[in-house]
Amino acid sequence: MxxxxxxxxxxxxxxxxxxxxxxxxxxxxxxxxxxxxxxxxxxxxxxxxxxxxxxxxxxxxxxxxxxxxxxxxxxxxxxxxxxxxxxxxxxxxxxxxxxxxxxxxxxxxxxxxxxxxxxxxxxxxxxxxxxxxxxxxxxxxxxxxxxxxxxxxxxxxxxxxxxxxxxxxxxxxxxxxxxxxxxxxxxxxxxxxxxxxxxxxxxxxxxxxxxxxxxxxxxxFSADGFTIKIEGISQHPGFAKGRMESAIKIASEIVGLLPKDHLSPESTENMEGFIHPVDISGSVETATIDFILRDFKTEKLEEYGMLLKSITHQVLKNYPHSKVQFIQTEQYRxxxxxxxxxxxxxxxxxxxxxxxxxxxxxxxxxxxxxxxxxxxxxxxxxxxxxxxxxxxxxxxxxxxxxxxxxxxxxxxxxxxxxxxxx
CATH class of the missing domain: 3.40.630.10 (Zn peptidases)
Structure with missing residues (x-):
């Protein structure tokens, strides 16, 4: 030495x-x-x-x-x-x-x-x-x-x-x-x-x-990606009453219901995990939100995915004809x-x-x-x-x-x- x-x-x-x-x-x-x-x-x-x-x-x-x-x-x-x-x-x-x-x-x-x-x-x-x-x-x-x-x-x-x-x-x-x-x-x-x-x-x-x-x-962290794909109902805006279900608005409402005082990068530190939307794109007919899920405990990632599904289904109660697809993918552990x-x-x-x-x-x-x-x-x-x-x-x-x-x-x-x- x-x-x-x-x-x-x-x-x-x-x-x-x-x-x-x-x-x-x-x-x-x-x-x-x-x-x-x-x-x-x-x-x-x-x-x-x-x-x-x-x-x-x-x-x-x-x-x-x-x-x-x-x-x-x-x-x-x-x-x-x-x-x-x-x-x-x-x-x-x-x-x-x-x-x-x-x-x-x-x-x-x-x-x-x-x-x-x-x-x-x-x-x-x-x-x-x-x-x-x-x-x-x-x-x-x-x-x-x-x-x-x-x-x-x-x-x-x-x-x-x-x-x-x-x-x-x-x-x-x-x-x-x-x-x-x-x-x-x-x-x-x-x-x-x-x-x-x-x-x-x-x-x-x-x-x-x-x-x-x-x-x-x-x-x-253990890390997953999570994607929500929304299929709304598109109509001519002049004749949309009672028909249109905007995928853009659905996506916005989902993001708006995310936790803000916890499970968010801007409100967590040390060993706390989070759910973080990193990209949102789409139109009236279709929209996609991409998230990253992070936690030191791998099993927590499944919980975070379930929370996102719960929030989405809560929003979709007001959009009965729209559809949604969830994709959760492993990134690293x-x-x-x-x-x-x-x-x-x-x-x-x-x-x-x-x-x-x-x-x-x-x-x-x-x-x-x-x-x-x-x-x-x-x-x-x-x-x-x-x-x-x-x-x-x-x-x-x-x-x-x-x-x-x-x-x-x-x-x-x-x-x-x-x-x-x-």
Whole structure:
């Protein structure tokens, strides 16, 4: 442990410079696209990563037709130990523009407001971002005010790449077989649709896609999609009395009856679940409402679906000739249902953080990660901090020093598996 820490004290980190390069490549995914990846521009970053990995000596590095980047670093010890996969996603959220990102480094942060130059109305204030209180003296990277930054999850990409560089430059630091996986389309819920686990060839995985320094996330929401399709009765509006049953009005009434002081994203926190309408479209004759259902207890999702059905049938009492169809589909499940069976996976990650000088803190994610699906696909995969904050917004920021600690945690984690053999 001491030897690795000493090497890191002298190591010339490259994660920040890599990150500044990566965020300037537009990789937004598109939830309305049916292609894989949903946007071809995600491959622009994939090509850069493959080239860098090959330059570091990982000749196995390649990108497949779906935009997934794979690479393997061979074990440098004789004893057989479990293979570990480190994973991050290349795409950025469609919620905020990711085109022409101009990253800015605010050196030696001292608690001041960070006014972003391309839109002075975008201000990152300590009172709005309490985690900044732990960043005094750090170097903070933001965008310029008109775009998101892309720390979610290009910080994780850069940290993994920096760990690979460290291993290559320090062949005496022990590690077992390492697999690198960079995915597209995580932000639109399709990050593992075409992942090839035979290529990954690992026993455990870790997404590097968390927030605060020292956080280890072992639990996600369970998630379903829920769609209500309404078939109303269309008539000429001039002769509609007693005949027309507008699907638009039916849909509006359903949304209007949703709980507001509970079971809603804007009124829930911590371990509370919610029902959230995300899209509504239609005409007098037909309308569709799409919802997402979220809770840490999977069985709650069925209850939420039943509530939506009850609300809909209540509304339809006033529209006796209209019809409705319900579709509930599984999206992902709480990875803790599987991770509890693999305690070493979590214990080793916490020990790695302690060796990096951090106090680990187990957290639950009010959302999901690629790790959620990978875990249920057979690759137990908790989520390690990447240092990203205020993601999906123009106020997104990351600390260079936090990124360095994430890289150090990755290297310590691989060494722990090499030591323990499990």
């Amino acid at each position: 001491t030897n690795i820490s000493q090497k890191f004290n002298k190591y010339l980190y490259s994660s920040a410079q890599r990150f500044l390069t990566y965020v300037q490549i537009d990789t937004q995914s598109d939830p309305n696209s049916s292609s894989s990846p949903t946007t071809e521009k995600q491959k622009d970053l994939g090509k850069v990563l493959v080239q860098e990995l090959k330059q570091l000596g990982l000749d196995s590095a390649h990108m497949d037709e779906y935009g997934y980047v794979y690479a393997q670093l061979a074990s440098n010890i004789q004893e057989p130990v479990p293979g570990i996969c480190f994973c991050a996603h290349m795409d950025t959220s469609p919620d905020c523009s990711g085109k022409h990102v101009k990253p800015i480094v605010h050196s030696n942060y001292q608690g001041q407001d960070l006014i972003l130059p391309d839109d002075s109305s975008v201000v990152i204030r300590l009172q709005d971002h309490p985690d900044l209180a732990e960043q005094i003296g750090h170097d903070i990277i933001t965008a310029s005010g008109t775009t998101l930054l892309g720390a979610d999850n290009k910080a994780g990409v850069a940290e993994i790449m920096d760990a690979v560089q460290f291993w290559v430059q320090h062949p005496d630091v022990p590690h077992g077989p390492i697999s690198i996986l960079f995915t597209p389309d995580e932000e639109v819920g399709r990050g593992t649709d075409h992942v090839n686990l035979e290529k990954v060839n690992a026993t455990y995985g870790y997404t590097i896609d968390g927030e605060k320094r020292g956080h280890l996330e072992n639990e996600t 709480n990875m803790n249902e599987i991770l509890v069976k693999h305690p070493a996976c979590l214990e080793n990650a916490m020990e790695a953080m302690r060796r990096a000088g951090l106090q680990p803190e187990m957290q639950s994610i009010r959302g999901g990660t690629d790790g959620s699906r990978l875990t249920f696909m057979g690759l137990p995969c908790p989520n390690i901090f990447a240092g990203e904050h205020a993601f999906h917004s123009k106020q997104e920021w990351v600390s260079i020093q936090d990124m360095q600690k994430a890289t150090e945690t990755i290297v310590h984690l691989a060494a722990i598996y090499a030591e323990k053999g499990t």
